[in-house]
Amino acid sequence: xxxxxxxxxxxxxxxxxxxxxxxxxxxxxxxxxxxxxxxxxxxxxxxxxxxxxxxxxxxxxxxxxxxxxxxxxxxxxxxxxxxxxxxxxxxxxxxxxxxxxxxxxxxxxxxxxxxxxxxxxxxxxxxxxxxxxxxxxxxxxxxxxxxxxxxxxxxxxxxxxxxxxxxxxxxxxxxxxxxxxxxxxxxxxxxxxxxxxxxxxxxxxxxxxxxxxxxxxxxxxxxxxxxxxxxxxxxxxxxxxxxxxxxxxxxxxxxxxxxxxxxxxxxxxxxxxxxxxxxxxxxxxxxxxxxxxxxxxxxxxxxxxxxxxxxxxxxxxxxxxxxxxxxxxxxxxxxxxxxxxxxxxxxxxxxxxxxxxxxxxxxxxxxxxxxxxxxxxxxxxxxxxxxxxxxxxxxxxxxxxxxxxxxxxxxxxxxxxxxxxxxxxxxxxxxxxxxxxxxxxxxxxxxxxxxxxxxxxxxxxxxxxxxxxxxxxxxxxxxxxxxxxxxxxxxxxxxxxxxxxxxxxxxxxxxxxxxxxxxxxxxxxxxxxxxxxxxxxxxxxxxxxxxxxxxxxxxxxxxxxxxxxxxxxxxxxxxxxxxxxxxxxxxxxxxxxxxxxxxxxxxxxxxxxxxxxxxxxxxxxxxxxxxxxxxxxxxxxxxxxxxxxxxxxxxxxxxxxxxxxxxxxxxxxxxxxxxxxxxxxxxxxxxxxxxxxxxxxxxxxxxxxxxxxxxxxxxxxxxxxxxxxxxxxxxxxxxxxxxxxxxxxxxxxxxxxxxxxxxxxxxxxxxxxxxxxxxxxxxxxxxxxxxxxxxxxxxxxxxxxxxxxxxxxxxxxxxxxxxxxxxxxxxxx
RNA sequence: GCGGGGGUGGCGGAACGGCAGACGCGCCAGACUUAGGAUCUGGUGCCAUUGGCGUGGGGGUUCAAGUCCCCCCCUCCGCACCA
Numbered sequence: 001x002x003x004x005x006x007x008x009x010x011x012x013x014x015x016x017x018x019x020x021x022x023x024x025x026x027x028x029x030x031x032x033x034x035x036x037x038x039x040x041x042x043x044x045x046x047x048x049x050x051x052x053x054x055x056x057x058x059x060x061x062x063x064x065x066x067x068x069x070x071x072x073x074x075x076x077x078x079x080x081x082x083x084x085x086x087x088x089x090x091x092x093x094x095x096x097x098x099x100x101x102x103x104x105x106x107x108x109x110x111x112x113x114x115x116x117x118x119x120x121x122x123x124x125x126x127x128x129x130x131x132x133x134x135x136x137x138x139x140x141x142x143x144x145x146x147x148x149x150x151x152x153x154x155x156x157x158x159x160x161x162x163x164x165x166x167x168x169x170x171x172x173x174x175x176x177x178x179x180x181x182x183x184x185x186x187x188x189x190x191x192x193x194x195x196x197x198x199x200x201x202x203x204x205x206x207x208x209x210x211x212x213x214x215x216x217x218x219x220x221x222x223x224x225x226x227x228x229x230x231x232x233x234x235x236x237x238x239x240x241x242x243x244x245x246x247x248x249x250x251x252x253x254x255x256x257x258x259x260x261x262x263x264x265x266x267x268x269x270x271x272x273x274x275x276x277x278x279x280x281x282x283x284x285x286x287x288x289x290x291x292x293x294x295x296x297x298x299x300x301x302x303x304x305x306x307x308x309x310x311x312x313x314x315x316x317x318x319x320x321x322x323x324x325x326x327x328x329x330x331x332x333x334x335x336x337x338x339x340x341x342x343x344x345x346x347x348x349x350x351x352x353x354x355x356x357x358x359x360x361x362x363x364x365x366x367x368x369x370x371x372x373x374x375x376x377x378x379x380x381x382x383x384x385x386x387x388x389x390x391x392x393x394x395x396x397x398x399x400x401x402x403x404x405x406x407x408x409x410x411x412x413x414x415x416x417x418x419x420x421x422x423x424x425x426x427x428x429x430x431x432x433x434x435x436x437x438x439x440x441x442x443x444x445x446x447x448x449x450x451x452x453x454x455x456x457x458x459x460x461x462x463x464x465x466x467x468x469x470x471x472x473x474x475x476x477x478x479x480x481x482x483x484x485x486x487x488x489x490x491x492x493x494x495x496x497x498x499x500x501x502x503x504x505x506x507x508x509x510x511x512x513x514x515x516x517x518x519x520x521x522x523x524x525x526x527x528x529x530x531x532x533x534x535x536x537x538x539x540x541x542x543x544x545x546x547x548x549x550x551x552x553x554x555x556x557x558x559x560x561x562x563x564x565x566x567x568x569x570x571x572x573x574x575x576x577x578x579x580x581x582x583x584x585x586x587x588x589x590x591x592x593x594x595x596x597x598x599x600x601x602x603x604x605x606x607x608x609x610x611x612x613x614x615x616x617x618x619x620x621x622x623x624x625x626x627x628x629x630x631x632x633x634x635x636x637x638x639x640x641x642x643x644x645x646x647x648x649x650x651x652x653x654x655x656x657x658x659x660x661x662x663x664x665x666x667x668x669x670x671x672x673x674x675x676x677x678x679x680x681x682x683x684x685x686x687x688x689x690x691x692x693x694x695x696x697x698x699x700x701x702x703x704x705x706x707x708x709x710x711x712x713x714x715x716x717x718x719x720x721x722x723x724x725x726x727x728x729x730x731x732x733x734x735x736x737x738x739x740x741x742x743x744x745x746x747x748x749x750x751x752x753x754x755x756x757x758x759x760x761x762x763x764x765x766x767x768x769x770x771x772x773x774x775x776x777x778x779x780x781x782x783x784x785x786x787x788x789x790x791x792x793x794x795x796x797x798x799x800x801x802x803x804x805x806x807x808x809x810x811x812x813x814x815x816x817x818x819x820x821x822x823x824x825x826x827x828x829x
Numbered sequence: 830g831c832g833g834g835g836g837u838g839g840c841g842g843a844a845c846g847g848c849a850g851a852c853g854c855g856c857c858a859g860a861c862u863u864a865g866g867a868u869c870u871g872g873u874g875c876c877a878u879u880g881g882c883g884u885g886g887g888g889g890u891u892c893a894a895g896u897c898c899c900c901c902c903c904u905c906c907g908c909a910c911c912a
Contacts, residue, residue: 171909214833214907221832221908228912246912259912302910334911341912348910421911542907612853613841617834619905621841625854633853639868692843695852702852705869771848776893778848816892822847826892 003638005602009735013114021749022065022073022116026512026528030070034529035061036508036568038537038545039076039123042102043083046109048577048584048610048622049538051594055607056574056616056690057536058115062731063684065116066755072529073116074511076123077103080131080434080500082160082176088465095433096461099126109595113603114734116751121514125503126433130510132456133520134502135438137552139449140559146192147427149447153263153332154426156184161469162430163188165499166333166423167222167544172296175544183263183290189428189437189496193551197420200550201225203566210570212617218542224421229405231340231414233258233313236321238269242313245335245419248345249408250400253389254363256353257341258313258324259306262289263332270309270324282307282326289328304329304352316413327352335419343379344371350379363388364397425548427499432463432471434497442484442491451485457493471495504545505552508532508567520561527563535568538576546571572688575619577610584622592622604733605631611732612694633698634736637729640704641722641740647709649745651719658761666717667766669707673721674762676700680728681758694732700725719744727756771822772803779806790817797823 016022037057040050054075061073084095091098103124110117123130141147155164157174163186168175193200201223204216228247235242242258260266267286271279285307296302305328312321329348330339343353344362353360362371364384371380371387383397392404408414428437436457438450450457460479463472473479473495484491512525531553537545546568553567576583579590597606609630614620641648661667676696683693704722709715722744730737730750741750765786770793772780780802788796794817797803807827814826 217833218907224911226911244912248912299910304910329910329912331911336912339912346912348912351910419911539906615842618842623841623854626841629853635868689843691841692852695843698852769848773847773893776847776891781848814892816847818847822893824847824892 003635003736005604005634005736006599008739009112009114009603012735012738013111015738016114016116016749016751019749021751023118023120024070024072026525027070028528031068032072032529033061033064033069033534034072034508034532035064035534036072036074036511036532036536038535038541039078039504039507040106041081041083042077042079042099042106044102044105046106046113046594048592048594051113051606052577052610052620053536053538053574054110054113054115055610056572057534058113059607059611059690059731060534060536060684062116062734062751063755065752066727066730067685068754072511073118074121074123074514075110075115075117075119076121076507076511077106077125078500078504078507079103079124079126080497080503082431082433084433085431085465086468089468094461094463095465096126099433100124112598113594113607116734121511123507123510123514125435125500125507128456128458129515129517130507131435131459131503133506133510134435134498135450135455135457136452137506137520137556138498138502139438139452139455141191141555142449144555144559146195146555147189148192149187149189151185151187153183154186154188155181156186157181159468163426163428165426165501167425167501167547168499188426190424191427193425193548194420194422196551196554197223197225197422198418199554199565200422200547201420203550207566208571211568212571212573215539215542215546215571215573219547222422222543222547224419226419226421228417228419229408229414230336230417231316231408233316233322233324233340235266235324236312236314238266238273238311240266240269242266242324242338243336244338244340245417246340248342248401249405249414250386250389250392250395250397251342251345251363252317252340252404252408252413253392254342254344254361255315255322255340256343256359256361257349258322259327259330259339259341259349259352260324261330261332261337262286262326262328264326264330264337266324266338267326270311274310278310282309285326289326292328302328304348304355306352306356308356317408317411323358325352325356333423334421344373344376345379345381347379347381350376361388425499425551427502428496429499430469430471431497432459432465432473434500435459435502436473437494437496437498439494440482440484440491441494442487442489444489445484445486445491447494448484448486448491454485459497471497473497501545501548505548506556508535508549509556509562523561523563526561530562531564531566532568534570534572536572536574539573542573572616574616575614577620577622579622581621597627601627601631602634602735604634604736608634608694608732611690613691615689615691633701634733636705637701637725638736638740640701641726641743644718644722645743647715648719648722651712651715652745653719654716655720655759656713656716658759658764661713661717664766665707666713669703669717669721670762671765672700672703673717673724674758676703677724677728677756678758678763681755684731690732693728697725697728697732700728724756726750727753765820768820770797770820772797772800772806773822773824774806775826776824779803786820788819790819793817793819794823797825 035057037053061071065071079099084099087098088095155169157164159177159179169181173180204220208216226247228245229249230243230245233242307326309324311324313324315322341349343349343360345364360373362373365371365387366384386392386395386400405416436459438457439447441447465472480493482491482493509521509526512529513522516522549567554565556562557565582588584591609627613626661670679696680693683689709718726737726741734751738750767783768786770782770784794815810827812825812827816824
């Protein structure tokens with residue numbers, strides 16, 4: 001009987017399911033652990049990235065279960081989104097049918113991997129039982145003033161036919177299709193995530209200690225908090241004031257121009273007052289700016305272009321008129337879309353002024369230097385001393401900034417302000433396959449929310465998607481037409497759906513009470529299970545899902561539904577699975593299908609290899625040879641049980657304590673067993689180094705092979721070793737471990753059996769290798785009894801013949817003695 | 830440009846400031862075999878004769894540096910006209 005993984009894996013998956021081994025309940029009397037992986041989009045098939053992600057999570061969940069925790073470990077599907085619409089067109093099906101077919105197929109695939117999910121808790125975001133709560137939460141946000149509609153220049157992806165949130169624009173391109181994003185003026189739905197900007201920044205320090213530093217930095221940069229001041233320019237001949245934000249109020253006396261973004265609202269007001277010829281030129285310039293894609297406009301190296309308007313704004317301090325320009329490098333997305341131009345101390349402004357012949361007035365001198373605006377070749381952006389600024393001359397920069405803002409506030413020239421880069425979350429999408437936004441447009445009452453008791457607003461499922469970029473909802477008059485909940489008159493439904501990131505912003509709370517019908521979740525469940533103790537997923541969500549979910553959690557806490565303000569206590573971002581140096585992709589043809597690996601080698605092998613081949617955060621290079629190696633190791637474990645089965649079965653459960661062992665080889669073996677268990681525990685629990693944990697198991701296996709029991713004690717030790725090995729292997733290769741456990745005569749489930757305890761006295765060595773160095777170089781190794789004191793150790797080493805030979809009569813001028821470790825003798829030459 | 834990783838055998842990767850290269854892959858040899866691409870055992874950083882040299886390069890701290898400090902090079906990843 002060999003290692004028949006197919007039979008074994010099917011068998012144990014069936015038994016776990018029959019015995020409901022991994023179903024858990026809220027139970028405040030038990031310590032809990034919430035282990036979660038980012039739920040997948042039901043694209044149709046699992047890929048290696050999924051396998052890697054879930055193999056880590058399942059290993060942890062299984063480990064912690066054996067460590068005595070009540071482990072919540074659920075799985076679900078992020079099931080709304082564009083690919084379903086594209087597939088519907090391509091395969092002439094319905095997004096609904098395609099998605100559900102994929103969900104069922106992928107669930108089977110996941111089950112074949114032996115992942116220990118509590119499947120009763122499966123959540124699908126396209127299920128009305130789920131998305132009704134999207135709508136409900138959206139209405140709560142609306143009630144709390146966090147939802148609004150606004151016409152604004154927004155990111156538009158032409159191929160996708162929809163708008164995008166700022167977070168979904170990557171380097172000026174659409175995060176999904178990577179086509180350049182353009183700006184369009186559209187009326188859209190927004191969520192005021194910016195109300196939480198400060199807390200989102202603050203809690204990076206206090207609440208995300210368990211996150212990789214990299215992700216914390218990415219979020220900090222994305223939120224982009226900067227302190228400064230806001231000042232206003234009163235525009236001459238127009239009843240308008242331009243607010244502008246600056247972090248360098250100390251350079252306020254160096255303003256020589258004002259610059260506006262092309263989208264600035266003042267542009268239209270100015271055009272109204274301008275004579276036609278000039279107005280046309282300005283319109284052309286604005287059009288030219290706006291025609292640039294986001295990529296072009298955000299390229300720091302691009303040429304700065306400007307247009308001088310015939311208007312001036314008054315300098316808030318000096319009252320001098322300052323010319324107003326429109327410039328292509330001013331972003332409407334940041335600050336107020338207008339800046340105070342200080343060419344002396346901002347390189348962009350400097351380049352702009354040199355090009356258009358605008359004056360440069362230095363107001364900060366570097367230490368020991370005096371700048372000349374006429375001859376400067378670059379802006380001076382560093383710290384220095386204020387000049388050309390009246391009473392403030394001579395102040396060092398770091399002092400000048402707060403001093404001058406204080407003065408400006410007192411005199412009414414400015415107000416202290418904190419600016420964030422984060423913009424409000426554009427939540428509406430011109431898509432079909434998503435959560436309907438629960439609002440109607442009534443000609444009399446305006447835009448009205450659907451009352452909560454009328455939720456969900458169901459998404460019609462029997463649709464035909466004909467073309468990309470046209471929601472079939474627009475062709476459903478019977479769905480669009482409804483009655484206004486306020487006046488009862490005919491009204492139109494909102495046809496936009498929600499960004500699918502809305503769904504994924506709170507699903508972790510839904511897992512806590514998946515069937516709950518009174519609210520998104522039952523607080524008695526979330527109070528127990530939340531926050532997620534370990535979250536695992538890709539780094540690509542650093543500034544998307546991981547920010548949105550944090551925001552949701554804070555909002556839900558504010559309305560009294562959650563007790564935690566951060567959703568994920570610890571975050572593990574796993575590296576990519578690559579092959580031949582490149583990310584696995586269909587176009588490169590280097591994709592390895594998990595299904596094939598599972599049928600060739602089994603799920604246990606796939607899991608073991610993927611956890612062994614690289615540390616979790618690193619990219620993992622897929623290697624067929626490596627997979628074979630993992631498979632070989634499992635075979636080795638199998639044989640070491642099978643070959644000794646009779647003796648193993650008859651020596652069950654009797655641990656021989658260290659002090660009862662006399663023979664050195666028995667003591668050594670016992671020590672190897674316990675240090676292996678201790679190391680595996682530490683590697684998983686503290687270091688999160690799963691690859692080295694597996695290496696320990698291989699060492700233990702090698703030790704078992706090398707050990708040949710000669711007496712009853714030896715046989716008992718061998719059994720202890722095998723038991724320990726199976727326990728430790730069980731989170732990694734649960735099926736084969738369970739099978740071998742049963743072969744040994746056990747009736748219980750290994751998956752639920754307690755993790756082995758480590759006997760501390762079995763970790764203490766009898767003999768240690770003392771490294772003897774001379775001038776830091778290894779010169780001898782001495783096997784000596786452990787626990788020698790410094791003096792004693794020094795004496796033994798100095799008396800050793802090989803050491804004396806090495807010293808060749810030289811007397812050490814210094815002796816470094818580290819007990820149980822090394823002796824370093826320092827000699828002259 | 831700014832920020833963050835990372836550079837260790839033929840390869841993936843190990844190493845509380847204390848024996849560099851655990852474990853695995855590959856390779857070499859042996860055993861068992863009709864056979865071996867199965868299995869088991871042993872070997873395997875480089876150069877050489879004792880002995881040297883080795884963790885991207887160069888300095889430094891230290892009895893001792895892959896590990897700490899300074900400078901430089903290369904690479905991957907984020908962000909990038911953020912006022």
